[in-house]
Amino acid sequence: MQLISDYIKMFIQDRKVYCEDVTVQSYIFYLGRFTKWLDSDDFEQLTKHTLREYIYSLRTQMKNTSIATNYRPVKAFCKWLYQEDYLDKDITIGVKLPKKDPAIVEPLTDEEVHQIDDTIINNSLNDHLALRNYCIFHLMLDCGLRRKEVVQLRRLDIKHGRIIIHNAKNNKDRIVLLPDFLYLSIRNYYNESHYTHDSVKNNSTFVFLDMYDNEPITLNTIKCFYQDLKSLSGIERIHGHLCRHTFATSFLQYGGDMEKLRLFMGHADYEILKNYLHLSLVYPDVYKLDDIFFK
Numbered sequence: 001m002q003l004i005s006d007y008i009k010m011f012i013q014d015r016k017v018y019c020e021d022v023t024v025q026s027y028i029f030y031l032g033r034f035t036k037w038l039d040s041d042d043f044e045q046l047t048k049h050t051l052r053e054y055i056y057s058l059r060t061q062m063k064n065t066s067i068a069t070n071y072r073p074v075k076a077f078c079k080w081l082y083q084e085d086y087l088d089k090d091i092t093i094g095v096k097l098p099k100k101d102p103a104i105v106e107p108l109t110d111e112e113v114h115q116i117d118d119t120i121i122n123n124s125l126n127d128h129l130a131l132r133n134y135c136i137f138h139l140m141l142d143c144g145l146r147r148k149e150v151v152q153l154r155r156l157d158i159k160h161g162r163i164i165i166h167n168a169k170n171n172k173d174r175i176v177l178l179p180d181f182l183y184l185s186i187r188n189y190y191n192e193s194h195y196t197h198d199s200v201k202n203n204s205t206f207v208f209l210d211m212y213d214n215e216p217i218t219l220n221t222i223k224c225f226y227q228d229l230k231s232l233s234g235i236e237r238i239h240g241h242l243c244r245h246t247f248a249t250s251f252l253q254y255g256g257d258m259e260k261l262r263l264f265m266g267h268a269d270y271e272i273l274k275n276y277l278h279l280s281l282v283y284p285d286v287y288k289l290d291d292i293f294f295k
Helices: 004-016 021-037 048-059 064-083 110-123 127-142 147-151 180-195 219-233 240-253 258-265 273-282
Strands: 162-165 174-177
Touching: 004 021, 004 064, 021 048, 021 064, 048 064, 110 127, 110 219, 127 147, 127 180, 127 219, 127 240, 147 219, 174 258, 219 240, 240 258, 240 273, 258 273
Parallel strands: none
Antiparallel strands: 162 174
16 A cells, blocks of 8 residues: 655655755644544545545634645645656645635834834843844844844844845845944944853854854744743734834835835745735834835
């Protein structure tokens, strides 16, 4: 009997060749959830009907947006099976997902950003940690960086007026403008953290370090930072991606164009950016980016 688990192992090995580790781990997690739901490991049960039944079972457990997140890796796996001739036909064709939830994500306002800054400054264990968290928050807010891009940021990537992002999503490089106030804050933090602590090697090029062991921060460091920020600031909707979301909305609100926004954010096309264009029309009090983006 052919086993689904054997094909999944081959699929994961294929993805490891060109996908990032976090993407591979995502495939492993969601395909594991799918196989756990199946009645058996028999490869013959992989049919279009099975996929529809799986989507229906997900509808009883989660929102429509989460259903899409769970189904995408399964769809990619099934398409790979067809492309590699392990399936006679593409069983994903004609399998539809529920419509996306009509959720609107409100961007941050100037007042809320000031409130968050005060929270960072007043609730950190020391001034050094406050400066680090301030820089992380504003890199995501004022430059539109993703969490991973902040974690991987190195000293040589930061120049006066710009940041060079290496190996971003889809392994692309890009340049993002850097406001003066943020450049000075990052420089002050880096000088303090890398040259005043004996435990930090001078050749450590990562910008942001963990305050306890002086090792580079991780994705979980930023996740925990925003979890704490949510409860301390009283702004329940705050999270890392909301900062990037606010960056895009503000850029369009105050005069930026779609092509420059696409380049700054590292998107391949305008499809996702259309949502920000709509929000820029209905949220006139969105946080205002630095003038460097509009010169």
